[in-house]
Amino acid sequence: MFVLGKSKRIYLSSPHMSGNELNYIAEAFSTNWIAPLGPHVDAFESELADYVGAGGALALSSGTAAIHLALRLAGVSPGDVVFCSSLTFIASANPVLYQAARPVFIDSDPENWNMSTAALEQAFSAAEERGKLPRAVVVVNLYGQSADFTPLLKICGRYNVPVIEDAAESLGATYKGRASGTLGKFGIYSFNGNKIVTTSGGGMLVSDDLEALEKARFWSTQARDPARHYQHSEIGFNYRLSNVLAAIGRGQLKVLDDRVRARRAVFSRYYEALLEYDGLEFMPEAPYGQSSRWLTALQVDQDRCGVSAADIIDALAERNIEARPVWKPLHLQPLFKDCLYYTHETDGDVSAKLFEKGLCLPSGSNMDSDEVDRVINCIKECLNNR
Numbered sequence: 001m002f003v004l005g006k007s008k009r010i011y012l013s014s015p016h017m018s019g020n021e022l023n024y025i026a027e028a029f030s031t032n033w034i035a036p037l038g039p040h041v042d043a044f045e046s047e048l049a050d051y052v053g054a055g056g057a058l059a060l061s062s063g064t065a066a067i068h069l070a071l072r073l074a075g076v077s078p079g080d081v082v083f084c085s086s087l088t089f090i091a092s093a094n095p096v097l098y099q100a101a102r103p104v105f106i107d108s109d110p111e112n113w114n115m116s117t118a119a120l121e122q123a124f125s126a127a128e129e130r131g132k133l134p135r136a137v138v139v140v141n142l143y144g145q146s147a148d149f150t151p152l153l154k155i156c157g158r159y160n161v162p163v164i165e166d167a168a169e170s171l172g173a174t175y176k177g178r179a180s181g182t183l184g185k186f187g188i189y190s191f192n193g194n195k196i197v198t199t200s201g202g203g204m205l206v207s208d209d210l211e212a213l214e215k216a217r218f219w220s221t222q223a224r225d226p227a228r229h230y231q232h233s234e235i236g237f238n239y240r241l242s243n244v245l246a247a248i249g250r251g252q253l254k255v256l257d258d259r260v261r262a263r264r265a266v267f268s269r270y271y272e273a274l275l276e277y278d279g280l281e282f283m284p285e286a287p288y289g290q291s292s293r294w295l296t297a298l299q300v301d302q303d304r305c306g307v308s309a310a311d312i313i314d315a316l317a318e319r320n321i322e323a324r325p326v327w328k329p330l331h332l333q334p335l336f337k338d339c340l341y342y343t344h345e346t347d348g349d350v351s352a353k354l355f356e357k358g359l360c361l362p363s364g365s366n367m368d369s370d371e372v373d374r375v376i377n378c379i380k381e382c383l384n385n386r
Helices: 020-030 039-052 063-073 094-098 117-130 149-158 210-220 243-253 256-274 309-318 350-357 369-384
Strands: 056-060 081-085 102-106 136-140 163-166 186-190 203-207 280-282 296-300 358-361
Touching: 020 039, 020 243, 039 056, 039 203, 039 243, 056 063, 056 210, 063 094, 063 136, 063 163, 063 186, 063 203, 063 210, 081 117, 094 102, 102 117, 117 149, 136 149, 149 163, 203 210, 256 280, 256 296, 256 369, 296 309, 296 350, 309 358, 309 369, 350 358
Parallel strands: 081 102, 081 136, 136 163, 163 186
Antiparallel strands: 056 203, 186 203, 280 296, 296 358
């Protein structure tokens, strides 16, 4: 895509097709499996479960749908409380509202930007004092990196509260040798157009609890009872992935490891080129695993480098390059203004600081060297002209 008078646009994270997808799509067309469900759906579920090492998988219309069904499986009902990471996209918490439950937000740890163990401990202690423990905890893996699950699971296990692992941004990452998305009772992935693997739109619910997955499968197809006629005894949803989109997903999954390597290489180029500048701090990679570097994220300290994250975003926009702030924490969103929030530090809000100073750079696995150089040169020019 070209914009009049400007260089070719560089997107934050554009889809990257391998070519394998066309073969699977052609098979779907030639066999007339165009309607929802079909052999590609079954194969995509099996192949993804094998890749991440999960007991089973359920292909759905979105990662949001997967979170919603996971909350229902956890027994979340009207009036219940669900703890959730604050520094994330709103889709992590909206399904809590679908269930007429109340989210309580948990701050980030500055060492990995994911859910803070200290803040979670505070939230559980306060909930115990109130006599109302959460029904579930939604832990989000941010920008391709897993949260530190060993202490988080220990806390949740002490209170016998299940963890839903929102791995929408971290497919291909690892935690202590295990695949991101397989640490919680339920894991979710997103195949939205900007993700490392995309089906244009879609998601997956994974778990070792196969009985629970079957229940979710039932709900996801309008909860139709096993009768000759159309009969329904429970509320259901139209949440299943189509056979055509699953065909795309199968082709994408085959190159996932290559896509992770490519994004990590993009991050390395940025890091090496910008390391010399005071006031730029990249999202750290935690020692307990490998990040997929879905997006390259960093903080910009205006007092030290003379420009703000917003200044860099504006400068990139003038060169037809897309960059964005990090997620606005959910506890700062108008929709959740009355919700409780627990901070990592007694005198500070880590998530708010990351939002104030953070930005995400173009990180697509299909970026070539010239495009990465365009981004780097623009940032350097912005910093050098301060």
